[in-house]
Each structure stands twice: as structure tokens, then as C-alpha cells.
Amino acid sequence: MEKCGRIEEMIISGSLETDLAVENDEAVMRHITECAECRALIDDIKKISSKIAGHEKIKVSDGFDHALKIKLEAAKNEISADEVKTVPFFTRMVYYASGVAAVMIGFMYISSLGVFDNKKSNDVITAPVTFTVASNNNETKTVTADSLENLRENVVNDEELRLKVNAGE
């Protein structure tokens, strides 16, 4: 039998419908009724398509939904942990500024008591004094001294406190 190339050409160009449910135009249909070879070709193709569509499909396993739920929770937790880690720049600056301000207010308070007075003050406080300085991480540090004079020394010499302020912690 001589090969009829007509329908095959249309198939390759995409102008012919090989979908199961789709009807082709009249000219094609007429040719198909006359040409056994093309009819067989189209029948074969439709048969293959219906077999593919009807092929047994697999289904997710019983544990699928549960495993998905666990993965989702883990992913959500990871995201909220990331949010905590990445404190926005602006917020960090506010922490830093408030920390510096707290230390400054602390010094101003101390000076208002005359600690920084150039004339050596004689009014020595004998009782231990505690002083709280906020670092810029909203963390407070308590410095204790037995006199205002020593308190000033303790604050200024507190390496840890200074480092914290400088590092912007």
C-alpha cells in the first residue's frame, strides 16, 4: 500500500486534532472516510492517548499529609528564627542610641552630685552606692562603690561596659 502523507503532514504541523474528544474539520473527515491508511493512523493515535490517560495512576502514600505538615512547621519555624536574627538596621541604631544616652545621663547625674568637680570635694559618702547603667542592648549593669569618687572611677574603668557601648551591643 502506498503511503498517504496528507494526514501525517497535518499531524506534524499541528493543524490536525489528534485529541480524543476533538472533531476535525469536514475536509479532513472526508479524507479519513476515504483513506484507510489515514483512518488507521488516527485511530491508532487516539487509542494510544486513551490508554495513556487510562493508565493506572499512582497515589501519594498514607504518610504524605503528615510528613507535609511536619515540613511546613519546620519551614515556618526556620523563618521566624531568621526574623529574630536579622534585627533591622534602624532598630539596632535605636538600641545603640538609647544605650549611649543612658550612659550619658548616668554621667550627668554623677556630675550633678559634684563628682566631677575640679575642686576636690570633701563630702565623702561613706555608705556603698550602687549605680545602674543601661547598655544599648537594654541590658543593665550595676556598679557599686563606697564613695561617689570611686563610683566615677569604677564606671569609667569598667572595661566591659565601655566595650559593650563601643561595639554597639
Add this chain to the structure above:
Amino acid sequence: MADLKRLSDEELMFRFQKGDDSAYNEIVERYKNKLLNHIFYYMKDREWAEDIVQDTFVRVYLNKDKYKEIAKVSTWIYTIAINLAKTALSRNGKMNAFSITGKDGENDYEIKDKHTTTDGDVLKNELSDVIMSSIDELEEKFREIVMLRDVDEMSYEEIAALLKIPTGTVKSRLNRARLNLRDALSEYIR
């Protein structure tokens, strides 16, 4: 909650974006098996394929705000799933399952005739099993389109959007794939 079943994918996505997690669950229900079948054909490993499908849904959940209604939900979800599958396969050095041999030439639609099954095996199998293994032998771009159309039952337009090719190309590729299958299977379908 029963009325969720009647909503379109896009309507469900909209609800989910507004914070309705039950809409998300409905999307998962609609797509989990479809995606599994599709991805399974690339991974050839059921557990691995399930893993990819779960990861796809995790991404859908986390990236819900990135979905824009200009695309179909199916296109978006399949794109995520296929990308995840490709990444997983390439990490495992099995990327050839996805590789496209040659450009869009006209003569590259031959079925590789390295049939693993012998005639004796084939006769024992169901015809549909034979067809499915013939699909495996198709060149990637043809296999993909047959899967999307006949297994996943996507419309031409959905496939065109997913593969970023014109609808006409979808039709012609699909026809050529079917023609190849028919040539390969001619002795079994009579």
C-alpha cells in the same frame, strides 16, 4: 467547607493569600496526586518524588504572596515542582532525564530504539504498560508534553504557559509525540 470544592484554583489561592489555610489544604488535595505522577516520571523513585511534591507545597505555602493572578495556579505549582525536581536530579548527577537533545529541529523526534524489554516481556505486559515504557523512550520535550496532556490533563493553553512555547507548538509537538508512539507501537496496537 464543602463549597471549597467548587472554587477554581485561582479563587482558592486568593482565599489562601487572605489567610485561609483550608483553601491551601484544598489546593494540596487537588494537586498532590497529579504532581506525584508527573514528577515520578522524572525521578523514577516514588519516595523521592513524594519528597519533591511535599517540598513544592511547602514553597507554595511560604511564597503565597509571590503568586500573581496573571498566571494560572497550575502553571505556577508545576513550575515550582519541575524546578525542584531538576535541581534534585542535577545534584544527583541524573540530569540527563531532563536534557533536551538537539535544538528544535524537525528530524529529532525519533524514538531511541534501545528498548529494554524483549518481545517476550512485552507480550506478557498490558498494552498500557508497554505504552508507558515507550513514553520513557521519547525525547524529553515530547515525553513532557504527552505527560502534561494525557496524564495531567492540562489544556493546550496551560501547557503553553508552563513550557513558555506557543500553543501551536504544543499541538504540533503533541502530535509528533503521538506519531512517534504509534510508529513504535504499531505491532502491539493492532
